[in-house]
Amino acid sequence: MEGVDHLAHERNKSEFDVDAMKIVWAGSPHAFDVSDRISKLVASDPGFRKDNRSTLSRKELFKNTLRKAAYAWKTIVDLRLSEEEAAKLRFYVDEPAFTDLHWGMFIPAIKGQGTEEQQQKWLPLAYKMQIIGCYAQTELGHGSNVQGLETTATFDSQTDEFIIHSPTLTSSKWWPGGLGKVATHAIAYARLIVGGREHGVHGFIVQLRSLEDHSPLLGITVGDIGMKFGNGAYNTMDNGVLQFDHVLDVYSIAFASIAVMLWVSQVTCEGKYKQSDVPRQLVYGTMVYVRQTIVADASCALSRAVCIATRYSAVRRQFGSQNGGPETQVIDYKTQQSRLFPLLASAYAFRFIGEWLKWLYADVTQRLQANDFSTLPEAHACTAGLKSLTTTATADGIEECRKLCGGHGYLCSSGLPELFAVYVPACTYEGDNTVLLLQVARFLMKTVSQLGSRLSSKKPVGTIAYMTRVEHLMQCRCGVQRGFAELSADLVEAAVAHCQLIVVSKFIEKLQQEIPGKGVKQQLEVLCNIYALFLLHKHQGDFLSTGCITPKHAALANDELRSLYSQVRPNAIALVDAFNYTDHYLGSILGCYDGNVYPKLYEAAWKDPLNESVVPDGYHLYIRPLLKQEIRTARL
Ligand SMILES: CCCCC/C=C\C/C=C\C/C=C\CCCCC(=O)SCCNC(=O)CCNC(=O)[C@H](O)C(C)(C)COP(=O)(O)OP(=O)(O)OC[C@H]1O[C@@H](n2cnc3c(N)ncnc32)[C@H](O)[C@@H]1OP(=O)(O)O
Numbered sequence: 001m002e003g004v005d006h007l008a009h010e011r012n013k014s015e016f017d018v019d020a021m022k023i024v025w026a027g028s029p030h031a032f033d034v035s036d037r038i039s040k041l042v043a044s045d046p047g048f049r050k051d052n053r054s055t056l057s058r059k060e061l062f063k064n065t066l067r068k069a070a071y072a073w074k075t076i077v078d079l080r081l082s083e084e085e086a087a088k089l090r091f092y093v094d095e096p097a098f099t100d101l102h103w104g105m106f107i108p109a110i111k112g113q114g115t116e117e118q119q120q121k122w123l124p125l126a127y128k129m130q131i132i133g134c135y136a137q138t139e140l141g142h143g144s145n146v147q148g149l150e151t152t153a154t155f156d157s158q159t160d161e162f163i164i165h166s167p168t169l170t171s172s173k174w175w176p177g178g179l180g181k182v183a184t185h186a187i188a189y190a191r192l193i194v195g196g197r198e199h200g201v202h203g204f205i206v207q208l209r210s211l212e213d214h215s216p217l218l219g220i221t222v223g224d225i226g227m228k229f230g231n232g233a234y235n236t237m238d239n240g241v242l243q244f245d246h247v248l249d250v251y252s253i254a255f256a257s258i259a260v261m262l263w264v265s266q267v268t269c270e271g272k273y274k275q276s277d278v279p280r281q282l283v284y285g286t287m288v289y290v291r292q293t294i295v296a297d298a299s300c301a302l303s304r305a306v307c308i309a310t311r312y313s314a315v316r317r318q319f320g321s322q323n324g325g326p327e328t329q330v331i332d333y334k335t336q337q338s339r340l341f342p343l344l345a346s347a348y349a350f351r352f353i354g355e356w357l358k359w360l361y362a363d364v365t366q367r368l369q370a371n372d373f374s375t376l377p378e379a380h381a382c383t384a385g386l387k388s389l390t391t392t393a394t395a396d397g398i399e400e401c402r403k404l405c406g407g408h409g410y411l412c413s414s415g416l417p418e419l420f421a422v423y424v425p426a427c428t429y430e431g432d433n434t435v436l437l438l439q440v441a442r443f444l445m446k447t448v449s450q451l452g453s454r455l456s457s458k459k460p461v462g463t464i465a466y467m468t469r470v471e472h473l474m475q476c477r478c479g480v481q482r483g484f485a486e487l488s489a490d491l492v493e494a495a496v497a498h499c500q501l502i503v504v505s506k507f508i509e510k511l512q513q514e515i516p517g518k519g520v521k522q523q524l525e526v527l528c529n530i531y532a533l534f535l536l537h538k539h540q541g542d543f544l545s546t547g548c549i550t551p552k553h554a555a556l557a558n559d560e561l562r563s564l565y566s567q568v569r570p571n572a573i574a575l576v577d578a579f580n581y582t583d584h585y586l587g588s589i590l591g592c593y594d595g596n597v598y599p600k601l602y603e604a605a606w607k608d609p610l611n612e613s614v615v616p617d618g619y620h621l622y623i624r625p626l627l628k629q630e631i632r633t634a635r636l
């Protein structure tokens with residue numbers, strides 16, 4: 001029945017202050033206030049409805065996305081929302097669109113790599129959306145290997161301009177989000193050529209389309225690359241293809257012939273290339289920035305799936321009826337708990353590692369401005385490794401949540417298929433996860449000698465076990481006199497172990513902070529222990545081989561895990577309520593707040609266009625002749 005909370009009995013079991021946990025999850029009272037207010041604003045506005053997406057064609061879907069993006073922008077302007085509130089609104093609208101790349105990459109690239117003069121020119125236009133940008137780095141032939149990009153940018157000292165060109169088919173820009181049909185400008189990455197000499201890959205702001213009639217400019221061929229995984233999902237995004245035919249570009253982002261660059265380099269009016277003494281990898285700075293945002297997004301995506309699966313696991317009953325009594329809630333089965341609760345713990349773990357990574361990025365950015373590059377290698381390794389670890393775990397976790405919901409998890413109305421289809425490219429974009437782990441492995445090879453010293457420092461026992469595991473995995477590999485390439489598969493395992501060590505140790509550090517609210521810290525301690533012991537159980541071979549734990553320890557850890565699952569059980573619904581997601585944002589009948597699933601599933605089925613007629617289109621043409629056929633077959 002509508003209005004009845006079918007999960008009230010579960011909510012009454014909670015042993016902690018849920019409102020206080022909502023603040024912990026949001027990050028602060030202010031952050032909670034903004035999230036709560038904006039999520040409800042979006043949920044209550046029919047202009048942001050999304051329950052019809054699966055019934056739209058690609059063109060209808062894309063046009064609807066443009067409408068929503070424009071409507072969101074009008075809402076932001078009319079309500080004079082702050083940058084923080086606007087970002088939250090775009091998040092809760094929950095539709096991959098060109099705005100992700102405009103706000104998520106184009107603007108950060110100009111802020112991170114542009115000169116003062118370029119920032120003054122481009123940022124006001126971008127902030128007012130008087131230009132729409134994309135990040136055009138990947139090409140048809142190269143994505144992971146940035147130094148293999150083929151697009152060229154040749155400096156013409158006669159005209160003080162750069163000529164951008166796609167010399168081969170494989171140099172076509174391919175994948176940039178927003179490029180296909182919307183972006184008016186791109187930050188295009190190209191090989192800089194000055195005076196016949198090549199100076200590696202740099203970024204250039206290039207106008208693609210007319211601001212008058214949106215037609216591609218002279219020398220620009222641009223379009224969409226076609227349908228992607230899933231039906232709705234990422235097909236709301238116009239990932240594009242772009243070819244340059246000797247396009248004149250006067251706005252290099254990394255170069256300005258008339259402005260001294262703080263960061264990368266400059267090309268003087270006389271056509272001289274001057275490389276300043278900063279690491280060339282600063283040109284990759286935007287990718288580092290986005291990778292740390294993607295870690296925060298992983299906690300959002302995983303928590304969404306876990307919220308759906310947890311609520312539905314409390315609603316769903318199957319088997320176990322005694323004397324005609326109610327059947328057992330599937331959340332009470334130990335197998336369901338052993339699959340679901342580590343994902344719940346991971347969602348919280350990724351939330352806190354995302355907070356730490358945001359601090360690390362801000363710290364390294366501040367140091368860079370003082371020409372202190374000392375923490376750049378660690379920042380790169382951390383953002384690359386944690387992006388890889390959290391997106392892989394989240395993509396796998398969303399799929400596990402679908403399976404935890406049985407058959408109904410496969411319905412679009414569960415919200416899980418769409419969430420999975422939208423989320424899984426995160427394992428590839430912003431760096432293929434294996435390629436990024438190889439970067440971490442390379443960093444570990446260089447710093448493995450320091451691991452030992454870090455072991456001796458006063459660390460909680462749990463962390464010591466995880467540190468010993470990494471050191472052991474590295475020494476087993478480094479000790480073998482074979483090349484990096486030969487050992488790369490093993491070194492990637494050590495890289496994963498290193499990233500898991502970071503997540504566990506930062507979760508433990510979080511618990512050393514003051515955390516207000518009755519029972520809140522206790523719940524987080526349970527979740528931290530579940531995260532750490534679940535991984536120890538999953539990788540116990542590694543831990544046993546270090547000698548850091550014995551088989552008896554491993555067995556005790558498993559017993560403790562079961563006990564921890566029992567401690568989480570009465571608090572599970574409250575722990576997912578703490579995410580404070582509206583039913584609109586969840587987009588899931590199985591995960592609806594009131595748990596009134598079956599009537600909603602049944603009602604939703606009849607809304608499917610296929611049920612607009614009792615007799616389906618095609619019956620008279622195809623089925624009736626089949627049923628009426630007069631085939632004389634002796635066998636039948
Ligand atoms: C619920 C749904 C949520 C949906 C998500 C919503 C929002 C999220 C927000 C945005 C996402 C939205 C849309 C998707 C956007 C996707 C955009 C993109 O994909 S942009 C393109 C991304 N491309 C890549 O990531 C390419 C990956 N490749 C590389 O980064 C590099 O090629 C490389 C693998 C790192 C190799 O580089 P290179 O060959 O130049 O260097 P090496 O020789 O390996 O190393 C030399 C040296 O430099 C160090 N180093 C490398 N990179 C960096 C860096 N970034 N920073 C600092 N240092 C770096 C490296 O460690 C080596 O050091 P040393 O060993 O000391 O020599």
Ligand SMILES: Cc1cc2nc3c(=O)[nH]c(=O)nc-3n(C[C@H](O)[C@H](O)[C@H](O)COP(=O)(O)OP(=O)(O)OC[C@H]3O[C@@H](n4cnc5c(N)ncnc54)[C@H](O)[C@@H]3O)c2cc1C
Nearest residue numbers: 135137138142143144175176177425428429430431432434
């Ligand atoms: C949805 C989506 C949105 C995107 N948006 C953008 C965007 O806005 N802008 C943009 O510029 N790009 C974008 N991209 C492109 C994305 O950044 C690249 O696809 C990504 O960096 C992976 O590169 P690749 O496609 O070349 O993969 P490849 O490197 O070709 O990967 C193929 C396989 O080769 C393996 N491999 C590659 N190199 C090595 C190695 N050295 N050692 C071991 N294994 C290796 C990989 O692990 C993988 O298994 C997007 C991609 C997607 C899917």
